Amino acid sequence: MTASSILLWSVLPYLAIGSFIIGLVWRYRFDKFSWTTRSSQIYEGRLLSFAGPMFHLGLFAVIGGHIVGLLVPQSFTEYIGLSQEAYHLGAVSMGGLAGLSTVVGIFLLIYRRRTTATVFAATTKNDKTMYIFLVATLLAGCSATLSSAGVIGQEHNYRQTVAPWVRSILFLHPDGTLMQGTPLAFRIHAAIAMSLFIIWPFTRLVHALSAPVGYIFRPSLIYRTRDNESTSGNRKARPGWERIKY
């Protein structure tokens, strides 16, 4: 195994996980104020009304597919009587649909962002960088799906290669050799996805981590007592940050 492939498939994953977790903790602790969707719906709602759900709901399906495909071993699905052929057919068709919805959605969203003057004016450099990584990941992912189906190049069963590699990372026993025989599309997709995780905590993507699941279970009204400690305006200066007296 070459040094570069060790770096790519055994070191980079941990860098990505580290950056993701440490970055999120840092952002939450020190820049919670900017942790928001930064919704632009107040500027434009017509295009968003279908592009927004298309992208997000498609993405949920894609994430669900990744969890099943990467974390559930092939031996398990075969044990419960699901043949590789049947699994593959389902994964490619559903994954293809979800991917299509996500990709069309994001292109509509980007079109909206570029053509609506107000939305474009509210787009930061950080957003633009993030879009490049996000779109690259999605496109590479779609081509990987096509390549696993045999539309591009040889048909490939990623559940024998990529999935065990991901599990080897999670079990802290990285085996980079698993990635070496995979089609190029898979390797590109995995590499860009890892870089997306590295920048994730520093972009607006953090809003995905605060999906309001708790809302379903909480009571309608919330009462809180006046809190002098944690409100930013009244907060006592942190040690080392006292104001200069002059």
Next chain:
Amino acid sequence: MKVMAQMGMVMNLDKCIGCHTCSVTCKQAWTNRSGLEYAWFNNVETRPGQGYPRRYEDQEKAKGGWVRTRSGRIRLKGGSKARRLLSIFSNPRMLNIKDYYEPWIYEYDNLISAPLGQQTPVARPKSLLTGKPMKIEWSANWDDDLGGGPENIEKDPILQKLSEDVTTKVKLAFEETFMFYLPRICEHCLNPACVAACPSGAMYKRAEDGIVLVDQQQCRGWRMCVSACPYKKVYFNHKTGKAEKCTMCYPRLEIGMPTVCSETCVGRLRYLGLFLYDADKVLAAASIEDEKALYEAQLDLLLDPNDPEVLAAARAEGIPEDWLLAAQNSPVYKLAKVYKIALPLHPEYRTMPMVWYVPPLSPIVDVLTETGHDGEEAGNLFGAINALRVPLAYLAELFSAGDIEVVEGTLRKLSAMRSYMRDINLGREPRPEIPEAVGMTQESIYEMYRLLAIAKYEDRYVIPAAHSEQARELENMGCSLDGVDTGEKFGGPFGQASGNPVPVTIENFHIMRDRQTK
């Protein structure tokens, strides 16, 4: 019984001249920031008119507030929890900036920096959203004083509702029409729809004084509160991506000062004070079937601060003594519950709003006088109320879910007060039958007159400071100018600039108190 305290406001609409001083001072204090250029935590709208944001009262479109389901419960008009959560990617009820207005600035610099030429340089309007030149088509007060005429005014959702019934059809020809002003802030509801709609739980009602606030650290910009509020008083800061709203100037209230809008009101029409209410009964009161009964249900929630049982229950909840005293002296309790002349805005939204309005009577006196009648004679006044230019039906749609009797009752009290006081002021024998005709005593109608007409500063604003031992903590914010006045640049006689400085808010409080008009 769970007794809670609620800071409330009453506005006496008879006194509002529509000068917008409250809006401007509020804007200077709270929303003169990038991202909130379009937002007015306090706005004054001319009624009839579309309001701000445009047609916010059309709940069939905006789906604000609560509705009662067939099973007798209430749920948000925006739909079930699941349905609202699914619309999080694109809220179909969300307002567009154009529903408020596109904020702009004029290129004033061009006036002095333009090169010498044939034409006089002009300051063109430039959008604050895109930075490009724009055509101004609407703003927060575009239809101020019936501006734009019937073309604009007819779009008032309440007028449209009334126009279905020919008997209440409102005239819009300029010489026959009517208008009055409606200043609006956040209602700080007992049953706030915005709080219930917030997916991240960032919005809350303060347990001490009932002020509804947005935790800026916890808000994630899901914008559900913006559409859920039937009064459209939660704004989306498009720069920070967070919701913001009227805070009832809580930093001022906490040290016993009135809100900026109240303090600067030239008509002195605002009253601030405490209500004690039974928090256990709010849900039941908001779920009553008959919309017209909601006003009475809301009144029933307000507890008598002189009732020993209520006081004992309030003490058990830990409400401090000075707050109970303030509740007993509360002008808003008197206007809303004792005299029953202040009414909630749109009780049919079932949010139990806590900003109340004394409906306007004034035009009728002028009209009567113009027609050669004695405008303040009780008999004439009572008879003329039904012929008000501001139709009772219109006022009733605003303040009592369409129940004309309620509005008529308050106007009768106001006219009785005028007639009764007129005899006293002219040195005639006071006529006890006038207060009796509206179910009041001579004493109570005189007290009401003092509160409404004399309206001393200390009677209008009865604001207990935040509980003192907590308030100390609040005040120790420190100030970069500490010590400058005293010349003690590097500490006192003991050499060290240590210890706590004089809390800046106490200093401000004394300065401000000296400047207040009494």
